[in-house]
Amino acid sequence: MTAVLLHDYASRAAESRPDATALAMDDERMTYAELDRLSGRLAAQLVDAGCRPGDRVGLLVPKRPSAIVAIHGVLRAGGVYVPLDAESPPQRLGRIVTSAEPRLLLAVPEAAERLDALADTMALPPVWSVETDAIAGARVRSERTRADWDVDAPPPDVRIAPHEAAHLLFTSGSTGEPKGVVITHGMVTAFVDWAVGYFGTRASDRISGHPPLHFDLSTFDIYATFKAGAELHLVPPTLSVDPSALAALIRDRELTQWFSVPSALTYMAKFDAVGQDDFPALERLLWCGEVLPTPVLAKWMRKLPHVTFTNLYGPTEATIASSYHTVPEVPRDETEPVPIGVPCAGEELLVLDEQLQPTPDGEIGDLYIAGVGLSPGYWRDAEKTRAAFLADPRPGEAGRIYRTGDLARLDGDGRFHFLGRADSQIKSRGYRIELGEIESALSAVAAVRECAVVGVEVEGFEGVSICAAYVADGDLAPPALRRELATALPSYMLPARWLALDSLPKNQNGKIDRPALRERFTAETARRRGARA
Amino acid sequence: MSGGDLTPRIVELIADVLQVEVPTPETDLIDAGLIDSLALVSLIGEIEHEFAFLLPLDDFDLDRFRTAEQIAAFVAASAAADGVGTPAA
Structure with a gap:
């Protein structure tokens, strides 16, 4: 059997459940069959235009179904997608695009102004529109639109290895230069395999897509949903400032899983947007990315006694999350932070001192991660990679460990606790x-x-x-x-x-x-x- | 006293708290990208301090909180309903 690549999930669902909804947002719905057909056609045109395995393709497409088509088109062509934050100023965006060196940019007509501004700072590669309308900026015009790429053609027969890159995600860098984290197919499938098993994700699930696509948490939503053949409900970015609209979306879409950064949960709680025993369809509520204040968690848990609450922890460099803690009951002591828990399958958390020796149990140290989630490193930056990814110091271990920059301790029950940062992040x-x-x-x-x-x-x-x-x-x-x-x-x-x-x-x-x-x-x-x- | 009378104080508060210059009292601060969720919560906290009462947030309608003028009207109406009387401008 050939190894699984990220886009295989959607293709398999298209075979087994072609008419099932893959994506929903506002009034739009897209079935697995449509997603498969459109992404296959886009992939064929990308290959036709010279896109080769390992080539980067930048995405200036807001979160919506066509963005998911674009992602799958790039992956099926063997390419590496680079999601770009359209809200980022042109100056910063320009540095990211320069670093990624994409062969092509996939964008939407509304991005014309941003593309024009970007073209002032650098020479842009060819731009295609993922929509029917062309991109018609003063300087930047799309070479192809959907009318050109959405034409009958067999999907390309490109297979790459799971250890090869699927996407590059850029995060803030301390010297002012954003740094790209290389994420491979295998890193994400390892997490998705664990998560779908642990959470029991199934085809009847309706799952939220809240984080923006340039955020690594979004890859959990997309690929775990598609592996299960379930429905991904993309949360329109405009809702993020409207607490009652966010709550209404969970209620009206009958979502079974909600996953977001803690601030979205804190925001809804602050405005009392959640009623007692609200969201009867909701089964799981997960968060990741930072600390959810315990009083906020307790408030949510009292409101929704039928829901399971899980804290996920992990940096982008170790893929989505590396540890988890399902909260067994409403916290009695609301001054006690929620643990980051125990490692996900195939991952290890280590608390080490400055000599890379384990700290005695219960003592604070630097938190390192080892295992299947580790990135090969930073994009074209061997120096930063060497500084953050070290050889595993334990006798008999040949792998690498990643220095998170977080401080942690291990408690007597084998659970890890986050205690802040060791640096200025x-x-x-x-x-x-x-x-x-x-x-x-x-x-x-x-x-x-x-x-x-x-x-x-x-x-x-x-x-x-x-x-x-x-x-x-x-x-x-x-x-x-x-x-x-x-x-x-x-x-x-x-x-x-x-x-x-x-x-x-x-x-x-x-x-x-x-x-x-x-x-x-x-x-x-x-x-x-x-x-x- | 109408909400319009509080508008200059709200504009001043937004500048003071968020360091955001309000282009006009009718500018949609959210659509213009001048205020996001975090800024909104900070602003509500500061309004509550400034006017010394709690805004009713359980039935919060974002569409009544998009412009400086709307915020002023909301604060005036909430203060009246709260029984603290109309805040002095």
């Missing part, structure tokens, strides 16, 4: 953000003489708040600086709190005193609250 709305990337974007603003960005823990909804202090030449008020920064960074990276100072606090070594800055922001917030109360 923070999580906000599930996004990994390197504060260094924000600092380098701020430093690039001409009038900024000196700056520092710190994460400050805040009570309640936000978790960690991004705070920026700066010294400017002349008059530069925070709103103007924020507007300037928005041309370089996506909105989720923009600082929430600002301080314009005459000089930054320094420690004895002349370095920026970050703890002192954090205290200032904390005091500033308390002062303002106090003044208003």
Whole structure:
């Protein structure tokens, strides 16, 4: 039997259940037969246009059924898809596209303006429209549209090996340069195999697709749903700011599984969008990406006693998630964080000290991951790969371990607990953000003489708040600086709190005193609250 | 006193709390990408501090919270319903 590749799930479902719904969003539905036919035709045209195994294809397609067609078209051509965040400023997008070096970009007509702006920063490869309408920008025009590629042709007979790349996902990099994580077919199928077995996913499931496609959590939704031959209900991005609409979608679509970053759950809870015993069809609620505050979890669990709640943990470099913890009952102590649990099948979590020796049980150390989920490394960056992926130090182990940068401890029951970060990376709305990337974007603003960005823990909804202090030449008020920064960074990276100072606090070594800055922001917030109360 | 009277204070609060300049009181702040879910929650928290009462969120309708003008009207109506009277402008 040949090894399974990611797009085989949908093809197999198309054989066994051609008329079953694969995808639903708003009023649109797409069956497995249609998904299979369209993606096969797109793949044939991609190969015809010179796309070869290993070639990258960029996707500037918002989350919708045609994006899933595009993903499968690229995979069936043996290609590597690179989902691009259309909300990201052209400057940042340009760096990602330059690094990925795609043979082709698949896009939608609405992306014309973004493509034009991108074309100002770099030479673009050919652009195709995944929709019927052409892309007609001032500078960028689509070479082909759906009318050209949706023509009868046998799907290409391309088979690659499971250890080869399926997609590249770019995350925030500490030096200001986004870094690409190489994700292979085998990494994802290993997780999907475990997840479909553990959660008992079946063809009658209706599963949410909440994370954006440039987020690795989306690959769990897509491929686990298709492996089970179930329905994937894509959550329109516009709903993310509307708590009652999100809840209505879970209710009206009779979703059986909801999976999102914690902030979406916190948001719905904050607005009391969930009723007692709401969502009768819902069986499982999963979250990943950052810590879900225990009081919020307890609130959800009391509202939905018929639902199973599972915390998933893991960085993109180790594929979707590497450990899980199903919460057995409503937490009695709401000050106790939820454990990140035990490893998924084929994965290992290790808590090590600075000499890469195991810490005694119960003691804090650096968290490393080993096993089937590990990425081959960062795209075209051997140095960063060597720094993060190390040879397994244990005697007799020939594999590698990945340094997560997280701190953890192992409890007496064999469960792991997350205890924060060892570096300056923070999580906000599930996004990994390197504060260094924000600092380098701020430093690039001409009038900024000196700056520092710190994460400050805040009570309640936000978790960690991004705070920026700066010294400017002349008059530069925070709103103007924020507007300037928005041309370089996506909105989720923009600082929430600002301080314009005459000089930054320094420690004895002349370095920026970050703890002192954090205290200032904390005091500033308390002062303002106090003044208003 | 109508909600319109609170609009300048809401505009000021948005600038102060979120460092976002409100183009006009009628601008849809969500469609314009100036406010996302996190900013919305921060803003609600600050409004509650500023006006010293809790906004009724259990029946929250986003379409009444898209512009500075709408937010001002919502705050005025909620304050009246809450019995704290209309906040002084």
